[in-house]
Structure formats: C-alpha cells, structure tokens
Amino acid sequence: xxxxxxxxxxxxxxxxxxxxxxxxxxxxxxxxxxxxxxxxxxxxxxxxxxxxxxxxxxxxxxxxxxxxxxxxxxxxxxxxxxxxxxxxxxxxxxxxxxxxxxxxxxxxxxx
Amino acid sequence: xxxxxxxxxxxxxxxxxxxxxxxxxxxxxxxxxxxxxxxxxxxxxxxxxxxxxxxxxxxxxxxxxxxxxxxxxxxxxxxxxxxxxxxxxxxxxxxxxxxxxxxxxxxxxxxxxxxxxxxxxxxx
Numbered sequence: 653x654x655x656x657x658x659x660x661x662x663x664x665x666x667x668x669x670x671x672x673x674x675x676x677x678x679x680x681x682x683x684x685x686x687x688x689x690x691x692x693x694x695x696x697x698x699x700x701x702x703x704x705x706x707x708x709x710x711x712x713x714x715x716x717x718x719x720x721x722x723x724x725x726x727x728x729x730x731x732x733x734x735x736x737x738x739x740x741x742x743x744x745x746x747x748x749x750x751x752x753x754x755x756x757x758x759x760x761x762x763x
Numbered sequence: 764x765x766x767x768x769x770x771x772x773x774x775x776x777x778x779x780x781x782x783x784x785x786x787x788x789x790x791x792x793x794x795x796x797x798x799x800x801x802x803x804x805x806x807x808x809x810x811x812x813x814x815x816x817x818x819x820x821x822x823x824x825x826x827x828x829x830x831x832x833x834x835x836x837x838x839x840x841x842x843x844x845x846x847x848x849x850x851x852x853x854x855x856x857x858x859x860x861x862x863x864x865x866x867x868x869x870x871x872x873x874x875x876x877x878x879x880x881x882x883x884x885x886x887x
Contacts, residue, residue: 751810756807
C-alpha cells in the first residue's frame with residue numbers, strides 16, 4: 653500500500669501565496685483522484701477540491717490544485733492568504749483495493 | 764439545516780460496544796455512498812468504513828475489520844457504525860460523510876459533505 657506524505661506545517665503572511673504538497677510514496681499519483689479537505693480549528697473537515705482540481709461551488713477561486721506526475725505529487729495552492737485560511741489541510745486518495753488513504757495533514761499558519 | 768448529524772458517542776470501557784448513528788437530511792440519502800472517518804485527539808483523519816448507496820457493499824479499514832460494522836437504513840435516512848471490542852486506540856471524534864457523486868463505485872471512497880462529529884472515548 654502507499655502513503656500520502658504532507659509537510660507538517662507551513663507559515664506565511666496575509667496576502668501571500670502558499671503551496672501545500674502531497675507526495676505519493678508508491679504507485680503513480682494519477683492512478684486515482686486526489687481530494688483536498690480543509691479543517692479549521694474546532695470544526696469538521698470541509699471539501700476544498702475533488703477530482704484532482706475541481707472546486708465545489710462556494711469554494712473561492714483562491715484555492716487551486718494540480719497533479720504533477722514528475723514528482724508523483726499533488727499540490728494545493730492558496731493565493732491571497734487570509735487569516736480565515738488557518739487550519740489543517742488534508743489530501744486523500746484511493747488505493748484501488750477498497751481502501752481510503754489520507755495524508756497526515758499540513759497545519760497552515762497565517763502570520 | 765445541517766445535512767449530517769452524528770450521535771451515539773460516549774465514554775465506554777475497553778472491550779465494550781457502541782452504536783453510532785448519522786441522520787441525513789436535505790439530499791437523496793439512498794442515492795449516495797456514505798463513510799465514517801475518525802480523528803484521534805490531536806491527530807489526523809483516518810478512514811474507518813464505507814458503504815454503497817444500497818448497503819449491499821461494505822468496506823472497512825484493517826484496523827477495525829472484524830470489530831466494526833457499517834450499515835444503513837435508507838427508509839429512515841440513517842447511517843450506522845456498530846463498534847464492538849473497543850480499544851483505547853479507538854478514542855476519537857467520528858465523522859460521517861456523504862460521497863461526492865451518486866451510485867458509482869468510484870465515489871464510495873471519497874467524501875463530500877461531512878457531519879459535525881460525535882466523540883468516542885474508550886477507557887482502559
């Protein structure tokens with residue numbers, strides 16, 4: 653089975669851009685869709701991105717995502733960082749054998 | 764209106780049992796696969812179980828297989844998680860989540876709308 657590896661934390665100033673990575677340890681990142689979830693402190697997760705790069709309605713276009721086969725990773729980019737973006741961000745995919753795989757999560761701090 | 768509301772979480776002794784419920788509203792419950800995902804205190808998200816829209820197909824993480832059972836009642840719009848043989852490491856907030864699309868097997872393993880969560884504490 654594979655893991656999705658995410659950096660533990662990132663910090664950036666308001667208005668800046670931050671990119672979060674999610675690296676698949678084995679197999680290819682484009683084998684199955686990657687989704688991204690946001691979890692603000694004290695709240696339930698919400699879905700930010702599905703099917704690699706699609707934003708659900710209501711998610712600001714400051715959030716974008718992509719897949720990079722050369723690094724076998726997915727990325728979530730948050731532009732125009734706001735204090736309300738603070739929280740934990742998780743990537744998630746499917747292993748092809750009836751199991752769900754979550755990344756360990758990245759804590760985003762807006763300085 | 765909150766689409767998914769979990770209940771049934773409690774403090775239970777190691778080896779005990781609990782049944783969690785998740786009441787759905789505002790969408791055609793019987794058209795969507797559903798999942799349970801848990802989060803231990805201070806930790807990340809961990810998938811627990813998923814069930815097809817009809818309830819005919821169920822899937823469990825290795826860590827809970829043989830102890831937990833996911834089921835659903837589409838007439839009542841309720842998702843369940845029967846948890847037996849509870850261990851200290853099962854202590855977590857348990858979330859139910861709706862799949863992002865209808866019917867397709869592929870959607871069984873992805874989440875869209877999440878519930879508010881219910882807390883399970885297993886004392887050793």
